[in-house]
Amino acid sequence: MQIQVLPHQHKILSSDKRFNLLVGGVGSGKSFAIGDLIVKFRHESKSNEIFIGANTHKQLRDSTVKAMTDRLLMYGFNESHYDYQENKGFFDFLGMRCYLRSLENIDKAVAGLTVDKMIIDEYAFCGRPNQSPMYIHKKIIQRLRGKNGVNQFYALTSPNGVNFLHDIWVTNKTDEHLLIKAKTKDNIFLPDGYYKSLVSAYGGEQTNLAKQELFGEFINLTESSVYYSFSEKNLANLKRQSGTVLIGLDFNVEPMCSVVAQYINGKFHIIDEIIIEQNADTYKWCHEAIKRGYGGALIYPDHTGGNRKTSGQSDFDILWNNGFQVVGTYNPIVFDRTNNVNRHLREVNVLIDNKCKWLREDLEKVVWKGGKLDQTTDKRRTHTSDALGYLLWAIDPIRHESKAEIIFD
Ligand SMILES: Nc1ncnc2c1ncn2[C@@H]1O[C@H](COP(=O)(O)OP(=O)(O)O)[C@@H](O)[C@H]1O
Numbered sequence: 001m002q003i004q005v006l007p008h009q010h011k012i013l014s015s016d017k018r019f020n021l022l023v024g025g026v027g028s029g030k031s032f033a034i035g036d037l038i039v040k041f042r043h044e045s046k047s048n049e050i051f052i053g054a055n056t057h058k059q060l061r062d063s064t065v066k067a068m069t070d071r072l073l074m075y076g077f078n079e080s081h082y083d084y085q086e087n088k089g090f091f092d093f094l095g096m097r098c099y100l101r102s103l104e105n106i107d108k109a110v111a112g113l114t115v116d117k118m119i120i121d122e123y124a125f126c127g128r129p130n131q132s133p134m135y136i137h138k139k140i141i142q143r144l145r146g147k148n149g150v151n152q153f154y155a156l157t158s159p160n161g162v163n164f165l166h167d168i169w170v171t172n173k174t175d176e177h178l179l180i181k182a183k184t185k186d187n188i189f190l191p192d193g194y195y196k197s198l199v200s201a202y203g204g205e206q207t208n209l210a211k212q213e214l215f216g217e218f219i220n221l222t223e224s225s226v227y228y229s230f231s232e233k234n235l236a237n238l239k240r241q242s243g244t245v246l247i248g249l250d251f252n253v254e255p256m257c258s259v260v261a262q263y264i265n266g267k268f269h270i271i272d273e274i275i276i277e278q279n280a281d282t283y284k285w286c287h288e289a290i291k292r293g294y295g296g297a298l299i300y301p302d303h304t305g306g307n308r309k310t311s312g313q314s315d316f317d318i319l320w321n322n323g324f325q326v327v328g329t330y331n332p333i334v335f336d337r338t339n340n341v342n343r344h345l346r347e348v349n350v351l352i353d354n355k356c357k358w359l360r361e362d363l364e365k366v367v368w369k370g371g372k373l374d375q376t377t378d379k380r381r382t383h384t385s386d387a388l389g390y391l392l393w394a395i396d397p398i399r400h401e402s403k404a405e406i407i408f409d
């Protein structure tokens, strides 16, 4: 098979710098380049000793080694050319020793090692409460002092915010440092439709999430607005029409939040919101919903915490016993749910009555914090937009056409 190398893979392979960082989008070809690197190191000298690390053991075993060996196979190297001893953490490639280590316990990972080359996959995700990434970095590079050639360090990773890598390779860059950037779409080997489905999952190419995940940029996502597609176009004066009432419901206790909708000509009309601010329980919620004339509605609830049992009956039982019908079956991952809400907002499939103040405030104010929805700064936030998200997902979710074909980390 003919070996083809993508331009950013070529750059990292041909670097003569000591500290090399390839930061790239998901599926841009980062882990694959590890296979190229070890072929190069073996070619330079069989005596090279190599450290191959990853943020977690799982990443290392399921993703890094898999990508690396897939790549070796393209060069014609199979199990007969290497000896992989997972338990001992060795990968001997044609007599060249590679130490495979997870960075979860850095002191253990590097104990007693001296190596010529270091390769780290998904480096941006290393670190834990008592071991900062910077501490890990210092510990690691102490071990880069082998005597068999030029000592070089290579990290390949998705960006994960503006972090220690940005400090080292951008802010405090020296002429020993090389930073290479790669976009997901630079990888011409990805299956058809894969990139398109990711773009739609991340809410378009312009979003901060897409800039990080697909363009490999260092982006501060922590305090960015979640529902960036919300605009005046989504606001209207609506009236209840004949036909079915649909309710998205979040069982949070203070406040318990729900949005009342009708699905008319392909558009979600959010005609009301029912918020129980204090000491909420499902009985109180049912009482209020029936009082407002929504008895018998279809309910699209949170399917995780929602079906808890308070006084013997589960929340779902209480809804059924009060004449509501519970529908929907599972919760999507949070990113999928929020992206789906943004998609419907952008396409103006969602119209929100002006009286729905809680929903409007959520759509304007909910932010990401540390990669999660910020539910702590203001306890009133997220639940009403979550409720909208459950409803929209159950009726019209994002479909990932080709995501199942290929797994990346
Ligand atoms: N140089 C290449 N030649 C052929 N296929 C490649 C090459 N680089 C990447 N690929 C393909 O792209 C997929 C994703 O690459 P990978 O390195 O796993 O991405 P990531 O950046 O997420 O680590 C690989 O599984 C492989 O199928």
Ligand SMILES: [Mg+2]
Pocket: 030, 031, 032, 063, 067, 121, 408, 409
């Ligand atoms: Mg990878």
